[in-house]
Amino acid sequence: MPIAFEGGGSGYSLGVEEELHIVDATTGELVSRIEEIMARLPKELCEFVSYELFQSVLEIKTPPCATAAETEKHLRELRGRVGSWAAACGASLASAGTHPFSRYKDQKVTDQDRYRQVIETLRWVAEREVIFGQHVHVAVPDEEKVIEAHNRLSEKAPLLLALSANSPFWQDMDTGFESSRVKIFETFPRAGLPPAFPDWKSFEAYVDLMVRSGAMDDYTYCWWDVRPHAKIGTIELRILDSQTNLKYTTALTALTQCVVAQAVEEREPRGPYNKDLAEENKWRASRHGMDAAFYDADKDANVPATDIARDLVEELKPHAQDLGCETELEGIIEIVEGGTGSQRQREVYESSGDFLDVVAFLIEGTRPALAEEQS
Numbered sequence: 001m002p003i004a005f006e007g008g009g010s011g012y013s014l015g016v017e018e019e020l021h022i023v024d025a026t027t028g029e030l031v032s033r034i035e036e037i038m039a040r041l042p043k044e045l046c047e048f049v050s051y052e053l054f055q056s057v058l059e060i061k062t063p064p065c066a067t068a069a070e071t072e073k074h075l076r077e078l079r080g081r082v083g084s085w086a087a088a089c090g091a092s093l094a095s096a097g098t099h100p101f102s103r104y105k106d107q108k109v110t111d112q113d114r115y116r117q118v119i120e121t122l123r124w125v126a127e128r129e130v131i132f133g134q135h136v137h138v139a140v141p142d143e144e145k146v147i148e149a150h151n152r153l154s155e156k157a158p159l160l161l162a163l164s165a166n167s168p169f170w171q172d173m174d175t176g177f178e179s180s181r182v183k184i185f186e187t188f189p190r191a192g193l194p195p196a197f198p199d200w201k202s203f204e205a206y207v208d209l210m211v212r213s214g215a216m217d218d219y220t221y222c223w224w225d226v227r228p229h230a231k232i233g234t235i236e237l238r239i240l241d242s243q244t245n246l247k248y249t250t251a252l253t254a255l256t257q258c259v260v261a262q263a264v265e266e267r268e269p270r271g272p273y274n275k276d277l278a279e280e281n282k283w284r285a286s287r288h289g290m291d292a293a294f295y296d297a298d299k300d301a302n303v304p305a306t307d308i309a310r311d312l313v314e315e316l317k318p319h320a321q322d323l324g325c326e327t328e329l330e331g332i333i334e335i336v337e338g339g340t341g342s343q344r345q346r347e348v349y350e351s352s353g354d355f356l357d358v359v360a361f362l363i364e365g366t367r368p369a370l371a372e373e374q375s
Contacts, residue, residue, distance in 0.1 A: 001211075003204050003219065005143045006233040012261050012323060015137040015234070016071045016253055017061040019052060019242055020079075020366070021094040022086060023102075028359035030056035030102035030130070034110065036089045041082070048078055053115050054107040054130055058082070058093070064139075068254035068328040076246060080368040094362035096341060097132055097167025097181035097241030100355040104130040104171070125188060131181040132242040134164065136253050137234035138260040143200035145264045146228045149235040150203075152263035153226045153256070154193055155273040157239050158281035158294055159312070161225075162305045163332060164252055165289035166241035166341030169355065178289030178342040181241050182282070185223070189215065193279055194224035196272035203228060225282075235260055244341050244365035251331025257323055258316040265319075289340050309336050 024031040032055035041049060050059040060082060062074040083093045107130050109119050119126050140146045153160075165178035177183060186192045190210070197203045207219045216222070219230065225239035237256050243249040277297060284292040285305070293302040313332050320329040339347075348361045 005230045013139040014065045017135040019132040032108040068325040072250040076368045092363045095366040098170045100169035101172040134240040136237045136256040148269045149263045151273040158285040162285035164240040168342045191223045254325040254328035258319040261319045
């Protein structure tokens with residue numbers, strides 16, 4: 001069955017979503033207070049705050065924005081205002097890919113049909129999915145351009161993951177990974193890196209097969225790291241861990257927008273990406289973060305992720321200039337030089353040996369004023 005792609009037009013407009021922890025202000029544990037918070041929110045905020053699978057998770061989302069700087073402005077306001085209403089409920093907001101010590105078995109499922117269906121269908125796999133991601137939507141003009149963006153973003157997904165790594169701890173332990181979140185989520189069906197589609201018809205054929213087989217209702221049940229979002233005319237990047245520092249969120253948004261612009265504006269489409277190679281590099285990113293070395297087939301060599309990141313920022317500068325995000329893109333260099341969220345979390349834990357101090361660090365870093373000071 002054909003899938004209508006509602007082209008996003010020109011300009012590469014953006015939308016950003018952040019999944020945030022709701023934690024008890026005293027114990028630091030994840031706490032099921034989404035219903036209480038949503039009931040208190042002013043009406044003008046409700047449009048930009050959503051439920052997620054568990055009641056201890058809250059999603060904030062921007063309206064369509066022209067620039068990365070504009071997304072930062074909206075997210076800063078949302079973090080601040082929603083955080084204030086959470087405080088009125090005895091809770092705090094924190095942002096990272098996982099919570100350091102709360103147990104997934106203690107979390108309550110949100111009472112909505114879609115979420116009940118997910119739990120009933122996937123059981124233990126979904127019950128473990130107490131994880132938090134940043135999603136970036138970038139508008140593209142048509143079906144074929146979105147497939148080219150799909151392939152190029154998938155190609156660079158390992159680097160984007162390494163830069164965003166912010167989930168070293170889970171279930172009261174150090175996992176040994178820089179991003180444990182993606183390994184947890186990969187147990188979902190139709191998760192991980194997506195198929196390397198040669199064209200839009202191939203994407204339609206995949207979705208049609210899965211729907212006819214009874215695997216899913218529509219393409220939104222494809223939980224890939226990168227996916228076309230036909231209903232709103234975007235390519236959606238889903239691989240990123242949620243960021244503590246809002247400047248990192250914005251830098252990753254700018255990088256995503258620039259990669260998509262570069263893909264759309266290439267004279268000749270490069271076609272499907274090398275999924276086998278990307279999966280190997282993604283494993284390295286999850287395990288080692290920015291200390292990873294990725295295999296570059298063109299150079300027939302392993303190249304440090306830090307070098308690849310610096311080179312990519314340089315390569316994308318003309319696009320950043322056109323998109324008005326030069327300053328935000330430079331934030332990628334700050335991640336490279338200053339350390340990822342995962343590295344910063346480990347520094348806090350190594351200093352005190354107490355995961356509660358890590359949660360306090362996440363709460364403080366998520367507050368807009370402190371996030372601004374850190375940047």
